Amino acid sequence: MQPPRHTEAVRAGWPAPLALLTAATSGVLAGWLGSRVAFDAPLVLAAVGGLLASAAVLVWCGAQARAERRAEAAAQHRLAAELAQCRASEQDLQRREQFYHTILEDIPEMICRWYPDGRISYVNEAYCRHFQVSRAELLQQGGFPLFHPGASRLDAALYRAQPVVVMEFPVPQADGTQHWERWVDRALFEEDGTIREFQSVGEDITARKRAEQETTRLLEENRHLARMALAIQEEERANLARELHDELGQSLTAIRAEAECVLQLNRERSPTISECAGSISAVVGQVYGVVRGMMHRLRPSLLDDLGLVAALTELVRQWRSHHPELVLEVVLEPLPKVPPAVELVVYRIVQEALTNIAKHAQANRVSLTLAVVDAALELCVRDDGRGIAKAANERGYGLIGMRERALAVGGRFQITTAAGTGTTIGVVLPLTVGEVRHAT
Numbered sequence: 001m002q003p004p005r006h007t008e009a010v011r012a013g014w015p016a017p018l019a020l021l022t023a024a025t026s027g028v029l030a031g032w033l034g035s036r037v038a039f040d041a042p043l044v045l046a047a048v049g050g051l052l053a054s055a056a057v058l059v060w061c062g063a064q065a066r067a068e069r070r071a072e073a074a075a076q077h078r079l080a081a082e083l084a085q086c087r088a089s090e091q092d093l094q095r096r097e098q099f100y101h102t103i104l105e106d107i108p109e110m111i112c113r114w115y116p117d118g119r120i121s122y123v124n125e126a127y128c129r130h131f132q133v134s135r136a137e138l139l140q141q142g143g144f145p146l147f148h149p150g151a152s153r154l155d156a157a158l159y160r161a162q163p164v165v166v167m168e169f170p171v172p173q174a175d176g177t178q179h180w181e182r183w184v185d186r187a188l189f190e191e192d193g194t195i196r197e198f199q200s201v202g203e204d205i206t207a208r209k210r211a212e213q214e215t216t217r218l219l220e221e222n223r224h225l226a227r228m229a230l231a232i233q234e235e236e237r238a239n240l241a242r243e244l245h246d247e248l249g250q251s252l253t254a255i256r257a258e259a260e261c262v263l264q265l266n267r268e269r270s271p272t273i274s275e276c277a278g279s280i281s282a283v284v285g286q287v288y289g290v291v292r293g294m295m296h297r298l299r300p301s302l303l304d305d306l307g308l309v310a311a312l313t314e315l316v317r318q319w320r321s322h323h324p325e326l327v328l329e330v331v332l333e334p335l336p337k338v339p340p341a342v343e344l345v346v347y348r349i350v351q352e353a354l355t356n357i358a359k360h361a362q363a364n365r366v367s368l369t370l371a372v373v374d375a376a377l378e379l380c381v382r383d384d385g386r387g388i389a390k391a392a393n394e395r396g397y398g399l400i401g402m403r404e405r406a407l408a409v410g411g412r413f414q415i416t417t418a419a420g421t422g423t424t425i426g427v428v429l430p431l432t433v434g435e436v437r438h439a440t
Contacts (some may be wrong), residue, residue: 005243028345067191110202116195130204163187168205180209220335226404234299234344241299244291252291256284300347308343309335312350312370319354326358326366333371346379352398353381353425361385361423372431388417402427 080123099123104111110127114120124139131138169183183202190196263277295301303311309332316330338346350368357366364387370379399415402425406413411429 031229080334099190108203111199112202113197113199113237115197121197127202130202147167167187179204179206198243204255223407224403226400227408230405230408231334237298241295244295244298247294248291249288252284252288256281256288259284266342303343303347307335308338308346309370311347312368315351315354316368317348319358323358326363329365329367331369331371335370335372335377336431338377338431339409341409342377345411345429346377346427349379349402349403349425349427350381352402357381357383357385357423360388364423375431377429379429379433380424382422382424384422387419387421388415388423389419 026266032414101124104122104124107124111122111124112120112127113122120138123135125135128135146289161184165185166182166325167185168180171179171181173179181202181204183200186201187195188197188199218378252301259277259281263274263281266273266277266400300311301312302316312330312332316328320326320328354366361383363383366381366383368381374377403413406427406429409429411427413422413430414426416426417423
């Protein structure tokens with residue numbers, strides 16, 4: 001640190017008072033010696049005044065010099081303290097950097113730091129092992145590092161508003177196989193906003209990608225099996241409904257006809273036989289009603305004969321008759337021609353949803369809406385019940401069946417529920433036969 005400029009000026013002015021003092025003293029002595037007479041009073045007073053003034057100036061200059069020396073010593077002390085602090089900070093920074101590099105050397109991910117012109121500033125051991133290149137060769141090389149193809153374009157992709165970019169891409173191997181890598185690239189900025197360095201952290205995610213692909217394959221297989229199971233179930237239901245209609249229905253009709261004949265023949269001859277025949281006819285009628293209900297649940301004939309809206313109207317009528325304590329609000333808008341597979345999916349989802357509400361929801365009000373929105377069929381079933389627990393939502397076979405039915409025809413299934421707030425089931429299904437066939 002340089003001393004203040006006014007200190008130099010004061011030091012440079014010290015010879016003037018000394019010269020003045022010397023001149024005054026010399027003048028007094030010379031006048032006295034030259035005159036060889038008694039002192040002249042004015043001359044003596046002038047000399048004494050000059051001496052006092054010179055002494056005052058000398059005292060002031062000495063005080064200023066001491067103050068400046070103290071200030072200079074304090075400045076030097078502060079400078080020494082600042083230098084010591086800088087050295088301590090530098091040593092702390094070196095320790096932190098060494099600790100940082102030690103951590104980076106121990107982690108399995110590949111790490112590389114490099115400048116915008118491609119020169120590498122740091123690589124860890126995992127990076128060197130992955131690319132089978134020594135650290136010295138990497139630090140001396142020119143051009144961009146050996147990692148992903150987007151490295152040379154990072155300066156355009158990374159900026160302050162988007163300082164991080166994540167990339168996943170396949171890497172062909174020499175043996176013809178393919179590996180996957182994931183890189184997280186971050187830009188490090190100067191205070192003026194320019195990029196100082198890039199840091200790239202990479203990992204081999206081949207095992208994860210293969211696991212994801214295997215999971216996707218198994219999921220598709222499971223969904224395919226679920227669709228096949230649903231298709232087989234519907235086919236078995238249709239066959240059982242036909243068997244009930246053709247075999248049991250005809251047999252019950254024949255029994256009832258025979259009972260009516262016996263009743264007519266013995267109405268006057270044997271009241272007992274007539275009463276028994278009437279009882280048989282009544283029981284057969286009850287059984288036939290039960291069989292018709294079973295056939296309707298297995299395969300609703302109205303769905304094939306009159307369409308989806310008529311089948312749902314009948315389903316709602318029967319549900320209301322069995323659950324008069326619940327308020328069911330229904331809005332069924334007129335529909336265009338709907339693929340048979342979609343009609344069956346809507347019917348089964350409504351059937352399952354209303355059954356679940358009656359068994360588990362403890363609801364007071366239920367709403368059912370079916371309409372065409374944005375060239376798609378939208379179904380919504382909502383209740384104000386107790387909601388569905390998470391475990392039941394994930395493992396309930398009824399919900400799984402509804403979801404798989406919707407997905408089987410290329411639709412979307414969503415359920416919204418929470419404890420005490422009820423449940424909403426939303427389904428969006430395609431209306432064109434081509435979309436349904438493509439999904440199946």
